Amino acid sequence: MVLKVSSDDDHGKNTHLCNADYQLLVTPAKQGATVPVDLLTTDADWDRTLSLTLSGFAHDGKRVFGVLTEKGKYPSTVLFAYNTDDGQVRLIDLHKQFTRVVPPGCNPTFDVVGTTVAGAIVVALNSGNGCKVDGRWQIDPTGSTVDRLPQDASVQSLFAAPMN
Numbered sequence: 325m326v327l328k329v330s331s332d333d334d335h336g337k338n339t340h341l342c343n344a345d346y347q348l349l350v351t352p353a354k355q356g357a358t359v360p361v362d363l364l365t366t367d368a369d370w371d372r373t374l375s376l377t378l379s380g381f382a383h384d385g386k387r388v389f390g391v392l393t394e395k396g397k398y399p400s401t402v403l404f405a406y407n408t409d410d411g412q413v414r415l416i417d418l419h420k421q422f423t424r425v426v427p428p429g430c431n432p433t434f435d436v437v438g439t440t441v442a443g444a445i446v447v448a449l450n451s452g453n454g455c456k457v458d459g460r461w462q463i464d465p466t467g468s469t470v471d472r473l474p475q476d477a478s479v480q481s482l483f484a485a486p487m488n
């Protein structure tokens with residue numbers, strides 16, 4: 325699996341905006357043709373920074389996780405969870421999900437580090453400036469609730485994505 329981003333002028337009339345198309349390129353186990361999976365398309369300021377991270381695979385091999393980050397006038401951080409069984413992608417807007425817990429001025433980074441036995445996604449936050457949100461958080465499998473990971477919670481680490 326490979327993450328791909330392509331960006332281009334949105335062909336607007338003097339809007340100075342840029343489209344960014346994010347894809348996950350999946351090569352079937354039987355070495356068939358690579359299948360592109362559309363993750364997200366954004367349209368924002370031209371000179372924003374685009375960043376992609378393929379975090380890894382859940383222990384059951386049925387989910388692949390990654391984080392897409394854009395910095396600029398309209399910053400965003402989106403977690404994706406790709407289901408290898410049905411080809412469905414779940415997108416979770418991390419800025420939106422963590423709005424109630426991240427104080428203004430705190431700009432944490434988000435790393436997907438594992439899953440719980442119940443299937444929650446475990447995300448590590450690191451602000452680099454001592455915000456009280458640093459640490460591990462769990463997002464339920466549907467992406468609708470966020471809670472601090474209990475100290476005694478068992479976390480299954482992700483299998484690292486192979487590098488080509």
